Amino acid sequence: MSRRRQVDPARLVAFRVLRRIGDQDAYANLALAAEGAGLETRDAAFATELTFGSCRALGSYDAILERAAGRPVAGLDPAVLDVLRLGTHQLLAMRVPSHAAVATSVDLAATQIGERVAGLVNAVLRKVAARDWDGWLAELSAGLDDLDVLALATQHPRWIVEAWRDALGDRSPDELRAALEADNVAPVNHLVVRPGLASVAELGGTPTRYSPYGAAVPGAPGSIPAVAEGRAGVQDEGSQLVALALSRVEAPSGLWLDLCAGPGGKAALLAGLAIEQGSRLVASELQPHRAGLVAANLACYDGDHEPVTVVADGTRPAWPPASFARVMADVPCTGLGALRRRPESRWRRQPSDLADLVPLQRRLLDSAIAATRPGGVIAYVTCSPQLAETREVVAARAAGAELLRAADYLPEVADAAVDDFVQLWPHRHGTDAMFLALLRRTAA
Template sequence: MSGRRRRGSMPGNRGHVGPGLDKLDRRGVDGGVRGVDKLDRRTGDPARLAAFRALRAVTAEGAYANLVLAEHTAGLSHRDAGFATELVAGTCRSLGYYDAIISLAGGRPLTTLQPAVVDLLRLGAHQLLELRVPSHAAVAATVNLARTAVSQRVTGVVNAILRKIAALDADGWAERLRAERDDAEALIARHPQWIIDAFGEVLPAAELPALLAADNAPPSPHLVVRPDLAEVAELGGTPLRWSPFGALASGNPAEIAAVHQGRAGVQDEGSQLVAWALSRPDAPFGPWLDLCAGPGGKAALLAGLARRQHTALLASELQPHRAALVARALHAYPDPTPLVIAADGTRPAWPANAFARVMLDAPCSGLGALRRRPESRWRRQPSDLDDLVPLQRALLATAIASARPGGLIAYVTCSPHHRETVEVVEAAAGVELLDASEALPEVPDAARGHYVQLWPHRHGTDAMFLALLRKTEATQ
């Protein structure tokens, strides 16, 4: 079997429990774990078990935390689901930080521990250093989880390392990391250094700490109506600051009738704003195109906006399963239902010069959505952009070719990184650059030159980038 890491899995959590550590199994926690066993038999620990299983899917299988959490917390009480969600999201957010602490506390590389043991230690570290869980309870519960979910054999090493972690608080560990790691400040900020550097290239230095802090704060879900299918008042929450289509979620979105019926959905306000911006400047009359439509949030909003202008939307998505998600997001619209196809955006299945408005929400690094996908900051590498940028340029060329002369193209990424935003747009031909901020005059402090750049710490949204382009001549 190859020793290469499986694509999408987390580094540094592969190996075996070192020799002699099984002898620690009988030490227990604070003199014994029988009380915890009794408690587990009586009440169980469904929240921690769900969190462990979800985290294993994230680290071993490359799953997205928000998706696997929904799967593993289904059927739990509201309290248990909330605790499991905080355990997984908080652990994913601080993964590199906790890994450094675990390595120091254990006096060994993480590669000498079983992957499942590393995940147990990560969950335990989060409880010890960030949550209001008493140290003895956090250690005891994690040891018991190790016994239940993995094996009795690993309880000793889990107990030993967690007790060493519990010997210092968060401030104490920060001091130790600063003394022993060159990358300590980045780890304490819960971001790899290359991401901090990328943010620093496009954001004033004085704002960088606020952005990193905002990335580390769980976001409040935003809801959005499908235009003319539902009213914002039906969503129940406070209306959003700038988007006229959304509201803050005040409870479980799935319990809202409009969401359940497909007349509304969950969508960050930043995504709502960039879709709205495409609809506002003058453009020729004609159909609209969403070039990379999955999973369907922007397409659902654009479809309603297109109907208001008495035209139709074509939604295209490369992956068939994501195209199915787009179709589901659009199903509530009456006939004629927006057309959804599975097609390669770099090899368009439609003629050139066909669309009045084109949305390209390009595949990107996702550095602007670290609040909602906290694990992605540890998965991404600078080299990922070497593959993404050529794809983004090819897709933008398709978007331009697909537009009619005088038509509008919105180039959007959920990333502020210079290489996949400004550099991609500046390489485009056959277009003139519009001032995107003029399409969103309601939104303050959003201009980045002629572009729009939203920020979590300024706007409470994902860090969405928007360029608006107008096609200048027909494409052959």
């Protein structure tokens, strides 16, 4: 009699998340939160590593699976391929015995897809189990150039490896590898207080390395009273630093603008910084549902300088020119600076995405300049180090604004200056790879 097939909850959750990513373009973190809501702590940790690890290494695992299966992965049923990816991660990157990784993957495939695929999954994963990770790298690296080998070993598409090489400039190959490997290390939650409403000491954890408003806190942020009450929130230290830099530049008095404010974490910090300087923030967001998130993040502030949330298209301003003293333009981008948080993005994003994003980024920067009064300051920010989204956009800006040396306003952050810009990196600074340019409006 054949044994009854069973699937443990953690593996089932990981499979369902991968299916949602593949079928619905879901974000791994959001899908995992939804699918894994009822898991016990140990199962939740297993499901998280299995899901995120499989997403991070997807391209490298697919190369291994093509060799093991003897066919292109594009010819496999997508659900079967997801099971194989999960099994491969267990075999090559987790402390799961080979027999258990294969058997549980076969059970998962049989119960969720059908008995007809059990034999295929068993055969392919047994071939994967014949080598360890280093053995597969050696097998697949034969005949590849150095960048292809690095892409395979660090689990990135080659075009991202090239983009990181270009952004790092004349650095050693060891630093390029370090930057790529940092994308594969899950970050600790960074929290930020709303200035004037909470203290860093309330957050617990360890104060952030550079930002005076943050702390690195493991665990669930919602359990911290200041977060639950809206007096603090989750925000990477890199995002805190670009807001802090904008607040430090000398500028005329007047309103502040967050041009692309959703979902509102940075806006909440800017609002507090503006209030400390006797000013007020206007937070603009194109999408109504994201504007709702912004308003929720700003609800903690009240009084004479209470921030305002508006639904508006930043490229078609709802305000007269030269209305603001300071403007934050944290523009839509590929988000490749946060790959450690969004493991699926490295395989979802394509170089062709820049064809739509770069023209939008240029329009938003020009709009930010036009919205700023003479003598006022603009921060152009992306969560991407790609040159096409960063330095090249600033170089193509409209007339009427001069570059400031951004690193002068973050002197506590070492090794972040690139010409007149600031470029943060996970491997150097422990932050997302945020880019910052500061400009001063010179003409009406």
